[in-house]
Amino acid sequence: MITARNIKKSFGEKTVLFDISADFLPGKCNLIIGSSGSGKTVFQKCIVGLFTPDSGEVLYEDQNMHTMSTEERKKLRQEIGMLFQGSALFDSMTVEQNILFPLEMLTNEPQRKRLDRVNEVLEKVNLTGSNKKYPAELSGGMKKRVGIARAIVLNPRYLFCDEPNSGLDPQTSLLIDKLIKDITTEFNITTIVNTHDMNSVMEIGDHIIYMYQGYKEWEGNREEIIFSDNKRLNEFIFASEFLQDAKEQRMRDLRSKG
């Protein structure tokens, strides 16, 4: 389990995170939702240690990320996989080299075994045979999938995804969401996903944290989120009329059942 306690973060005068605490559960898709600029990315980067919070602590199974030694942190990092918003593929390398990279850098296996592993994860993300393509030749959705493949190639215990389906069409989004969900349950990973996409929330949100202008405004699961009476959360969720209708329908159904 990952625990964040009283995380505060400012950039100069501007405070981006106000005292946020949260638990992230293993084997579940933990979602951080909120509109653009609410601080999701900064929060996630504080958790993985790319930003240092001004105060507060981040615990990985009771180990404090920000006070451990550099060597310990390196070790922990090797158990973390991360999919970045822009995929962050190494653009001078092919798909295969991208996924091979962490294996070559951090394992002592023979090259043949490493290549087998690359093909295994490529199959997992449905990109068998794209080994020799360069990132520039891939579509947005394919890049994300290569990003996921690279993130999971070392069998991480923790998986972070920053807006995994921003800029993708609804169908591809759904595929990516399913993929993240499958990987999470299959390997019992603690997954933390940033998103502002309500479809993802309903699709994969086991545990949801709603952020509003740097505050944690609400926390719950996907059953609760629809019926919450938090005003700001409702404004965020029901920006889509379709969902508003669905909620009313559901309410009517429940009422008629008694």
Add this chain to the structure above:
Amino acid sequence: MSIFTHLGRYMLTLKGMFARPENPKMYWREFMHQCVEIGIGSLPIVLIISAFLGAVMTVQTSYQLVSNLIPKSTIAVVVRDSLLLELSPTVISVVLAGVVGSKIASELGNMRISEQIDALEIMGINTKTYLIAPKILASLITVPMLISLSIIVAIWGGRVVGDLAGVIDTDSYDRGLREEFIPFNVTVAMTKAFVFAFLLSSVSAFFGYHVRGGAFEIGRSSTRAVVVSCILILLADYVLTLLMLNP
């Protein structure tokens, strides 16, 4: 930010480079890759500039040494020593600050903006060690080699053009090359080469590694990298000349 903040961050960045490589084989591969990128990549421009440098120096020196009392071979002496002491190391380094420096800065800047550096960090890789050290080491190896080559090509260029332009015949030129040769001048040339190589690679890597903001910043920071490297090279040139050639 003040110049001291920058200086402090530059020092910290360099200090951060000293860490045990996660996998020496991968670091070696990256180092070799950088040697090719920096060394082979800038070879053509270095060769062209050097040939012209030598040619112009020869014609100009002959123009300046008008007196009949001075033997023709003196032209070659002056050309040789000017190239060795100042022209090849400094001009080539300034050119390389443009060619190699902007390449290093924009490569790292792009990796920073597109979060590739963060992706490496998350894997548990020390990015300062992996991304900056091989570039500086490769520069320390290849830039002095390029400058040595430049000296040879420039002297050869002067010989060919001196003869073609009827300024100095090849016999006198060759004789001049061997007159009053001071081996210490080679030491000066190589010292400058190493110092300039370090400056241009580390300064550009620093600017690229710390880019913030959008893609627009990549261009700006690589321009800044080139400007600052050039100024520092000329400053170091002055200091080294004072230290080494001031009796």
